[in-house]
Amino acid sequence: MTLHIQTPLLESGAMSAPRGQIVWLKMEAMQPPGSFKIRGIGHACEEYVRRGATRFISSSGGNAGIAAAYAGRRLGVPVLVVVPETTTERAKQLIRREGAEVVVHGASFQEANALAQSMVTPADAFIHPFDDPLLWQGHASMIDEVAAAGIKPDAVVLSVGGGGLMCGVIEGLRRNRWESVPVVAVETQGADSLSKALKAGQLIELPGITSIATSLGARKVALQAFEWARQYGVRSEVVSDQAAVDACVRFMDDHRVVVEPACGAALAVAYDAPTLLGGYENVLVIVCGGVTATVTQLEKWADDGV
Numbered sequence: 520m521t522l523h524i525q526t527p528l529l530e531s532g533a534m535s536a537p538r539g540q541i542v543w544l545k546m547e548a549m550q551p552p553g554s555f556k557i558r559g560i561g562h563a564c565e566e567y568v569r570r571g572a573t574r575f576i577s578s579s580g581g582n583a584g585i586a587a588a589y590a591g592r593r594l595g596v597p598v599l600v601v602v603p604e605t606t607t608e609r610a611k612q613l614i615r616r617e618g619a620e621v622v623v624h625g626a627s628f629q630e631a632n633a634l635a636q637s638m639v640t641p642a643d644a645f646i647h648p649f650d651d652p653l654l655w656q657g658h659a660s661m662i663d664e665v666a667a668a669g670i671k672p673d674a675v676v677l678s679v680g681g682g683g684l685m686c687g688v689i690e691g692l693r694r695n696r697w698e699s700v701p702v703v704a705v706e707t708q709g710a711d712s713l714s715k716a717l718k719a720g721q722l723i724e725l726p727g728i729t730s731i732a733t734s735l736g737a738r739k740v741a742l743q744a745f746e747w748a749r750q751y752g753v754r755s756e757v758v759s760d761q762a763a764v765d766a767c768v769r770f771m772d773d774h775r776v777v778v779e780p781a782c783g784a785a786l787a788v789a790y791d792a793p794t795l796l797g798g799y800e801n802v803l804v805i806v807c808g809g810v811t812a813t814v815t816q817l818e819k820w821a822d823d824g825v
């Protein structure tokens with residue numbers, strides 16, 4: 520048993536060229552808690568229970584908190600999520616709906632995270648949203664599924680926040696002996712902590728997050744994400760919030776699936792595949808999903824501008 524499901528791998532008629540380049544979609548938006556995060560978090564939570572944890576603590580008001588709450592409910596383990604005051608009512612509801620306790624504390628993630636960390640006892644497991652090798656092992660299963668489907672991509676496109684998804688995909692490519700397959704890592708302007716670090720040649724911390732793609736809003740990527748991106752030769756791309764939102768709206772029409780701007784960042788590059796990814800025949804896009812944006816919000820951003 521795993522807490523995540525095996526997701527569809529779809530050929531995108533809308534993104535593929537009529538003859539030539541095929542764009543494949545790994546539909547992580549279909550995971551029960553709405554994003555890929557359950558792969559890594561589910562795997563980590565199961566491992567922490569084996570090691571004796573009797574409670575999970577998270578400090579994410581986004582998809583990681585929702586995935587931790589879902590994992591806790593499925594495993595029968597209580598979950599506490601400490602979120603900052605900026606967290607939307609909707610996100611708090613989604614966490615509570617899974618039976619987790621929500622504590623609101625502090626003006627920003629930093630304060631909420633500090634309180635959450637201070638509450639961790641030896642009987643608890645702290646569930647980090649992106650910086651934990653157990654998460655990467657779990658995320659890597661999405662690449663195992665692509666390999667099992669018999670599709671070998673010649674490029675992988677994904678979104679980057681703190682870099683957990685990217686580390687997991689690189690781990691998956693390595694364990695399937697696909698380490699020569701290039702990875703294109705996409706961020707939005709104002710959440711571009713990996714892009715800036717790669718340009719600077721060292722880990723950097725953004726002074727703040729100005730992008731609406733809040734799920735990409737890690738001011739600093741995980742050290743391992745930075746190091747692996749350099750070692751692996753990850754190609755970094757940055758798109759505007761507008762491009763990410765427009766890609767989400769277009770994706771709703773094309774594939775009838777709602778995703779967050781965080782996911783729209785990777786979709787924007789995929790929609791531009793003939794230009795940005797010319798020369799690749801089989802492009803795999805990780806449709807990472809996300810539940811924190813409603814259709815109404817996406818349409819408003821698209822119409823009024825962001």
Ligand SMILES: *Cc1c(COP(=O)(O)O)cnc(C)c1O
Nearest residue numbers: 582680681682683684781808809
């Ligand atoms: C968490 C998340 C990301 C970014 O993942 P990282 O592991 O932090 O890089 C992208 N999209 C969605 C929908 C997410 O929930």
